[in-house]
Amino acid sequence: MQFNELYDQLKSIHGELGKWWPGTTEEIIVSAVLTQNTNWKNVQKALENIRNNCEEDILTCLTKKSVQELSALIKPVGFFNIKAERLKNLLKWIEKYDLDIQAIKQLGTERVREELLSIKGIGKETADSIILYALELPIFVVDAYTKRILERILNIKFKEYDEYRLLFESFYPKNVPLYQEFHGLIVEHAKAFCKTKPRCEMCPIEQCGYKTRRETK
Template identity: 60%
Template sequence: MENLENKKIAFQNFYSILKGIHGSLGKWWPGEREEIIVSAVLTQNTNWKNVERALNNIKEVCSGDILICLHNLPDEQLTNLIRPAGFYNIKAKRLRQLLNWLENYEFKLDKIAGKDAFELRKELLEINGIGKETADSIILYAFEKPIFVIDAYTKRLLKRIFGIEFNDYDEYREFFEDNYEKTVELYQEFHGLIVEHAKLYCTSKPKCDICPIDFCLFNRQDKPF
């Protein structure tokens, strides 16, 4: 794997390798699309258990459409509900901006779902506090359009296993989309498999001695990437 073309060949088997290790995960990101939209903001810089605590708080207050319910809450109550997710003041502002955008569509998600993926992405990225990873998570998991989500786990695995690095987010995204068929089901599961593998084996201090991927460059070198 000395050049990019050879790395691409190995990478094109990566999905099937991960699926062989972790099994079928399906959609992976839990919840109805209203919950996914909210959790995409809440999960920034925290772990999923904290997001679940915040979502449970929301469900105790919002029995109907959680998006409309949250939009109608005063700022202080919204902030308190999402407190378990951390950075709650910042996230409350970001969530409020996202909810205001949804109000423009009268919270009719089917109307938004009719948009082209990159038209939708452009609108989401214009919302203060919504970056590319958050926008793409919403597009892929809530609106089920084929766009690959890039997170820190994805970059870590590409660098350690294949020695592949890019300069910016969209170069990573385009690399996945150029090498794999653009389907919602594949992208959802592939992203989930990457996260699961990073959490189980390729942690910040990697567990190379038990990792089933034996061709990993990181495991074959004396020093980490």
């Protein structure tokens, strides 16, 4: 299988996923920080705590809370003190734009990314998740699942995060719905078949480099 066939192959297996990352714009911004090193069920519990403690919109509500108060709300996600600090740093940046998400979006992908990466605790995957799913600007999100899928199926491996990102962006059109769904398809396939311990015998992809290498050993 060629790299430019990956999207169609995954979509034929998993079907239409659409945006994939659930929630409102504000919830996605928050959950992009909370989801670091935890599972989605824990993120959902933390978001539920936030919703139950916020009578106004989430970003306005959270900006008024101290790091300690944020820690208490997001406790289910683990590493909650560190994540509370990261979330507070992100919220301070959004406050500079008067919590106006549209104003931030108008800055464009490159400027937003540069500013997000200057925030302590915000790495490339988190920044790109916010850009793609919350701001709906075209950038491809790379995570551990992406790297695993590319290495196993297509024998593609890079050293740097942005090498993976630019590969997708050079082969596939810069299209927000496409990138959102494509990233989701990769995650779903990794969770269903291409796990840490792969389930090759169940995987519908026949032209897989990992399968071929394993069979020839």
